[in-house]
Structures are given as C-alpha cells and as structure tokens.
Amino acid sequence: MAGPTTAERGERQKLESGSPRLRRLRRLRMLIILLITVVLVTAAALWLLYGSSWLRTEKVSVSGVRVLTDRQVRDAADVAVGSPLISIDTDAIEARLRRKLPRIDSVDVVRSWPHGIGLKVTERTPVLILKNTGNGGKYIEVDAKGVRFATVSAAPRGVPALELAVSGKSKAAVLRRFPVDRLVREAVGVAGDIPAAVRRDTRIVKVRSYDSISLELGGGRSVEWGSGEKGRAKARTLTALMKAAPGARHFDVSAPIAPASSGS
The missing domain is CATH 3.40.50 (Rossmann fold)
Incomplete structure (x- = not known):
C-alpha cells in the first residue's frame, strides 16, 4: 500500500498543530494560568509573613553585655513583641539602642526565624x-x-x-x-x-x-x-x-x- 503523499502529510501536521489562532489562544491560556499562580503564591507568602500567627515576634535575646544588663538592653530596644517578624525595623532598633545607651559601641540586630530578634551588643571599653x-x-x-x-x-x-x-x-x-x-x-x-x-x-x-x-x-x-x-x-x-x-x-x-x- 502506498504511503501518504506530501500534501496529505502537510494537511495532517496542520490539523495536529492547529491554526495560528488556536496556538495564540493556547499561549494566552498558559500565560493566564502562570499569572494566577504567581498572584496566589505571592498572596500566600504575604499572608504568611504579615497576616498569620506563625512568624510573629515572640522573644528578644541579648548577647555580648558586660556592664549593661539584658533587661536594660531589651527595654531600650523597645521591640514590638507580637508584631510580624518581617515588619521589625532593625535599623531603628540599632539607632534607638545607641541613642539611649551610650555605653554601646555597636549592636547587630538580627531576625532569628521564626519568632526571635537577636541583639548582639559590643560595649565600649574605658581606656x-x-x-x-x-x-x-x-x-x-x-x-x-x-x-x-x-x-x-x-x-x-x-x-x-x-x-x-x-x-x-x-x-x-x-x-x-x-x-x-x-x-x-x-x-x-x-x-x-x-x-x-x-x-x-x-x-x-x-x-x-x-x-x-x-x-x-x-x-x-x-x-x-x-x-x-x-x-x-x-x-x-x-x-x-x-x-x-x-x-x-x-x-x-x-x-x-x-x-x-x-x-x-
């Protein structure tokens, strides 16, 4: 039996691949699905970071103190316990500590996921x-x-x-x-x-x-x-x-x- 002719093969490929309009519709559908997925993932991430109770600030730890006490540092830092951890302004905490406690030479304020803020203090040493x-x-x-x-x-x-x-x-x-x-x-x-x-x-x-x-x-x-x-x-x-x-x-x-x- 003779195989399909060249014209028949071309016709079959057109049928399988669809018309240019159909291909555009397929690409548009895939793009819409991708956009919806991105929106849903972003919304879920924002809810997890800002809206859920899973990533809230629950504790503040202090290290490096010699003359100052942990409580003095925590009180001066005034960290908003209960706030979303992502929303804590670490630069503002650092500036507040240096302003209120001149004995502090430097301080590193770090987020300790999922619930903590760490205050790594270096005190000034008198010479x-x-x-x-x-x-x-x-x-x-x-x-x-x-x-x-x-x-x-x-x-x-x-x-x-x-x-x-x-x-x-x-x-x-x-x-x-x-x-x-x-x-x-x-x-x-x-x-x-x-x-x-x-x-x-x-x-x-x-x-x-x-x-x-x-x-x-x-x-x-x-x-x-x-x-x-x-x-x-x-x-x-x-x-x-x-x-x-x-x-x-x-x-x-x-x-x-x-x-x-x-x-x-």
Whole structure:
C-alpha cells in the first residue's frame, strides 16, 4: 500500500498543530494560568509573613553585655513583641539602642526565624577615666575613640585617670589651638601605645599641652612621653630603658632616639 503523499502529510501536521489562532489562544491560556499562580503564591507568602500567627515576634535575646544588663538592653530596644517578624525595623532598633545607651559601641540586630530578634551588643571599653568634679566626685569613662560615654561612681580597676593639667598664662592659647576634646584624644592615643606591662602600673595620664604628656606610675615613678607622635617607637624605647635601668624613678622617651632615665 502506498504511503501518504506530501500534501496529505502537510494537511495532517496542520490539523495536529492547529491554526495560528488556536496556538495564540493556547499561549494566552498558559500565560493566564502562570499569572494566577504567581498572584496566589505571592498572596500566600504575604499572608504568611504579615497576616498569620506563625512568624510573629515572640522573644528578644541579648548577647555580648558586660556592664549593661539584658533587661536594660531589651527595654531600650523597645521591640514590638507580637508584631510580624518581617515588619521589625532593625535599623531603628540599632539607632534607638545607641541613642539611649551610650555605653554601646555597636549592636547587630538580627531576625532569628521564626519568632526571635537577636541583639548582639559590643560595649565600649574605658581606656581612661576623667574625674567629674562637678558631679559629686564621680568619674567619666573614656573609650579608645576618645568618646566620653558613661559616668560611674567608682573608678574601674586598672584604668588610668586622665588629668588635664593645662595651666598658666598659656592656658587660653593652648585650649584655642587644641580644644579639650583634642587633648583627650591625644591622651587616649598615648594610653593605647603604652606597653602592656607599664599600662598595668599606670595611675595617671597627665596632659599639660598637646606635646607635653606624662605618665605617673605606681611607686612614685614617672614617664615623660611628650606628644602622641611616634607612640610605638616610644613604647619600645621605654621597655628597653626600664630593663636597662630597673632602679630609675624617671624615664624620658619624648625623643625616642635619645631617651634618658634618672633617679634611683
């Protein structure tokens, strides 16, 4: 039996594939089905995130605190418990915490699905304390950035006191050129450069001017540091000088290439 002719095969393919109009209708139907599916999935996701009770904020956890308490941080954060977790403004919480609790240096606010908010706190660490003579003899803590962040009734152990000793006829001129905040930052920089062994014995960091900073150590010893420049070189020189002259009472590293020690 002879097979179908070429014309018959073409006719059969047209019948199987349908007319161009039918193909357009099929594509339109598939597009409508796809759009409906997307809308339904989006609506379900929005309901799950905002409307359901499954992804609500139920707890706030705090980590990283040393001086602050968990409750202080939670109260300052003021997280809207019961709200959809997705709607919590983490940037606003961070800003609120830094504003209300200056002791906080940084905080990472994270969503802990499905029900939690985590507050990962980093507190400021005092490197110097400043006597607050106008507040009942309390102390102001100063961190490594020169930020005065907290007032405490007792000086923390192991933290040197900052003494601003600018005086005399040149006081006004010094403070015009180097305001108090600048002098505090210089003192902080020096405190950070002091060798660890010396830092533990440092009682006072005294600032007379920008380039006249000294250290008062335990046992009546002292160090003339000079300015905050070349801090690492001065630290190395001071360490070597103290080893070479262990009985000395006064050390001068203001010019680290020409150090001196005296007294016994």
